[in-house]
Amino acid sequence: MWDETIAFAENCSWAAGRLLADRMRANDFSDWERVIVASDGGTVVGFSAFEKKGRVPPEYDFSPFINLVFVDEKYRGNRISEKMIRYALSYAAGLGFKEVYLKSEHRGLYEKYGFEKIADFVPLQGRANQLFRICI
Secondary structure (H helix, E strand, C coil): CHHHHHHHHHHCCCCHHHHHHHHHHCCCCCCCCEEEEEEECCEEEEEEEEECCCCCCCCCCCCCEEEEEEECHHHCCCCHHHHHHHHHHHHHHHCCCCEEEEEECCCCCHHHHCCEEEEECCCCCCCCCEEEEEEC
16 A cells, blocks of 8 residues: 555555655655555555654664554554554564654654653754653
8 A cells, every 4th residue: 555655644544644655655654664554445545654763853763663653543443553553563562673663743642552751852943842651
C-alpha cells in the first residue's frame, strides 16, 4: 500500500503528512525503519512511522521512535492509533529493543497507552514539545 499511503499522507489534514509522503517517495528509511499503515477495506485511514530518530533536540539522543501518528478524522475514536502503536511496540520488541520513545504535543493521550512523559522541550519543528518513553 506504499503508493496509496503516499497519496493519503500527502492529502491528509495534517501538514506533517506531506513530510512523510516526501520521505516515502525518496525511500528515506533505513534498514529496520517502517511506515505502519491502518486500512479499512483496502483504503488507507491512518499511518505512523517507526524510526531510529525522533527529530528532537540533541540532548535527547534516544532510539527508536514512533513518529507521525495520524488517523483520518472519520475513523477517530476506534482505537486505530492504539493498534498502530501496539504493532510498532511488538515490532520493536522483535528487534530486541527494550524501550521506545515518542514525541507529541498532546497531553494525556499517550499515557493511556503506557507511555511516561520524561521531558518537555522546545521543538525543532512542529509543535511536539513532550518526550515520552515506554518500556517493553
